[in-house]
Amino acid sequence: MSEDVAYTPFELMAVAGARELKNGEIVAVGLGLPVVATFLAKRTHAPDITIMFELGVIDPEPIHTGVGLADPRVWYRAKVLSSFVDMLGSVLHGGRVDVGFLGGLETDAYGNLNTTLLGDPKGKFRHFVGSGGANDIASSSRRTIIIIRHEERKLKEAVSFITSPGYIRGDGQRAQAGLTGGPSRVITDKAIFGFDPETKRMTLLSIHPGCALEDVLGTMGFKPIVPAHVPFTEPPTPEQVRIIREEIDPEGIYSG
Amino acid sequence: MSEDVAYTPFELMAVAGARELKNGEIVAVGLGLPVVATFLAKRTHAPDITIMFELGVIDPEPIHTGVGLADPRVWYRAKVLSSFVDMLGSVLHGGRVDVGFLGGLETDAYGNLNTTLLGDPKGKFRHFVGSGGANDIASSSRRTIIIIRHEERKLKEAVSFITSPGYIRGDGQRAQAGLTGGPSRVITDKAIFGFDPETKRMTLLSIHPGCALEDVLGTMGFKPIVPAHVPFTEPPTPEQVRIIREEIDPEGIYSG
Amino acid sequence: MDKVVTLSEAVASIPSGAHVALSGFAITRATMAFAAEVLRQGIRDLTVSQCVGAMDADLLVGGGAVSRILYGGGSLDRFGRLACVNRAIEEGSIVAEEYSSLSMVFRYMAGALGLPFVPIRSLRGSDTLAHLEEVAPSATAYVDDPFTGDRWLALRPLNPDVAVVQVQVADPEGNAWIYGPRWDNEEQVKASKRTIVITEQLVPTEVIRRDPERTVIHGFRVSHVVRLPFSAHPTAVYRAYDYDADHIRLYAEAAKTPEGMRAYLDKYVYGVKDHWEYLELLGGVRHLTKLAADPILGY
């Protein structure tokens, strides 16, 4: 059975991400694992998913791996090639996006994302990619899913700079900012987290096979809510792993 | 010379309209004589004029006469086929239109246009075409030119319904409505009018050859400002008449 | 996902009282077969909207299916007025929210982009606005520019229940191309809760993927796809067929009086079972062949 399948942590993350997507949903994705997860869902249980890239691309069928959204390789065989106003305006801001799939430098106990800078914003800092469409997707999607490496420096009590708001500091602060939706899942290479309906604080939902609770908690920068019973994450099926390796990411660039 | 040329009143109106257009200007036109006038200008002294139709057409070169803007005949050989948002939004509301060329059921002493209804708006009335893009063009063009038949019922002290504002009732009322620009000329089959810089009331500028001042004033519903000396309108040249008859409106639908 | 259905199935999805945005402009790409089927199914109390009124709205109003119209004015171009719409306005039998072309499309655009409102320079100082404020007090408001303090007219976003759009090319998912000017159609589709696509040509998605810059209607917005030839007749579909001038004249003449309109409806709408019978009544293939567009001219 699936226990026998060998898979990488990234393949497990991609599969866990794919399981979060329902058929017929409209998904806004940045590049990397989110794309692998979304293509996997579309090729398995959710064939009617609509995949949207912010710069103006819907439902491409790439046959070569691209270096980023700007790479024509990822536009290949798209159904729509248009613009930011069309994608981020009429689809996202217009309220049509069900799921926003985001990664980042660091996230925190309330699902805020930082892709802008590390260090002291007022003093010495190192500047990175910034928002792109991430802030827009985090602000207007019905729900967002965060995929991030499970490291202490990446999972903090509070990010040093909020590029894309999650629940901010909890206490209804997201609603006060005029935003609905918010993060529903955080998927790492060790566990899957949700958010407490009341406090909006990150809550451990499942631990990946082979990981121990101490390991999960000992390698993050804050203490999430931990329920009495925490199940193991369902591992990938052989078919899911095959599709990732043979069809979606044959060069193993994102999931290797 | 040109005195010898036989021409119809409509041909004279078209020529007078063409003379108002400068090379390089962007012109928003409805169908009919305004189109004849604009194409004439483009084929003579103003080859770099940009002609725009509200529904999404730039610089067509029709070879057949159309029944209206919706007729594919008038889109033939266009450089751009797009949309209302592109034309009326990014070109007109964006502030790029130099001249709006309008006709109507009736206009008045302050250059307001009515294309909506005749009769009592609160009681018995007959409803017509309404605004289309006319109100937008009258509101956002740098200047507008009105072409209309010279009849008492069409040239009134005050129109019964302002579809497209001119100077409203004068006294800076147009500016109070947040509008700049306004009508610069009214061209009829008997005369050409401008507007007084102060009062914004219609002012007689020239009388077409063969018309008498009494005839002009006696066949309109209000008294315009009449300067001491009123010249005759310059008649069409043989070349202008030839271009209208042979190239622009060979079937004489608009200028016959 | 294959969304291809018959016209009657697509029309049956529209409840009485719905707000329907129509793709027609005067005598081009008007949803005529759709309008006729709406009348045959007895759907009532519709709100219809389009930037410039077209023959589809006139037929629906003439058939008594409309209680409210939002439009920027309109006509049958040189064939005449929208006689049924104008008569209904004059008699007060429908509520007419009259706008300008830009103010209508800005309302659709605001609805499409999720803007809470959109400022506009048009309408101010006009009786069109004064009348609009009476019949639709909640459609407009005033807002101060937070940067300059200037006062602007603000329009409320418009989100129709369904857009019905006549296109030249679509795939079974509803991804569609429109040849020629698109007037307000893109904004109508993006503002509407769902869209019914009526297409001349039905192509595999493979064809759409060959020229995706042309895809102005996204499949995910579409609930039904209907493939029906000459479904805009007697209006024109650029690059497919020309308008049927004789039939539009016949309609314009009939529509001048309620009796004439009644007779037109009895013969061309209620007198036929469906669009196929309508096409035969016109003279079938022999007549329609005369309307086929020239591949270069597009009409």
Place this chain on the structure above:
Amino acid sequence: MDKVVTLSEAVASIPSGAHVALSGFAITRATMAFAAEVLRQGIRDLTVSQCVGAMDADLLVGGGAVSRILYGGGSLDRFGRLACVNRAIEEGSIVAEEYSSLSMVFRYMAGALGLPFVPIRSLRGSDTLAHLEEVAPSATAYVDDPFTGDRWLALRPLNPDVAVVQVQVADPEGNAWIYGPRWDNEEQVKASKRTIVITEQLVPTEVIRRDPERTVIHGFRVSHVVRLPFSAHPTAVYRAYDYDADHIRLYAEAAKTPEGMRAYLDKYVYGVKDHWEYLELLGGVRHLTKLAADPILGY
């Protein structure tokens, strides 16, 4: 009207201190030849803007021509960071107004449509907005929805002095087509006071008239048309040529240090007279032929 000029003539029309909107997105359709010529002509103190920062902005910043950047963040995709832009921000040698992709394009859109401001849901609750309010207090404000009373963030319209856009097809008047996604380019052009079109293919207006639905740049908005092959190199132009991965890696490595960047500029920008010499330095026809796009794949 024929507006075809050389790149140096077009660049010479841009005064120091101007606001220039650039068409690049990361490693695609970046205005590289333009940026190099700006540096050779010693134009300074520019404000540059684009929704997503690209290699063109990085080269201009690396060459010291930029004092302010408005962008939504950006990178060289997997080739690395925008090292020069990031270093300049870290050192405070340029002012950076950071937005998101949508808030940037909404500012262009408001400028294009003549809207006094545009409400948006993005940015609120973020440090991106907090930082923006510090460096550009006049770029944003708050406005109450006159229909619901809800408070919205409002963006000020953006009207650059000139848009510089890399396209695949243009005619001598500047009517132009863009193949592939257009990201913010249409809104940049429509918002800008004028546009410089840099095209791979120069075609007669006759060709434009054959497919006018594709014309996303209107000739009347264009002041100069430059026909220059591989003018986006080393970035990609869809359906024309692929990105030059080796050269981008070489650039990304060099840009990591001021010294490395200096050496890159001395060799590839100041070390050549013009774009033609640059192409020869790369290896001329023999090297460029390897980058030619496959007609089906587009890369």
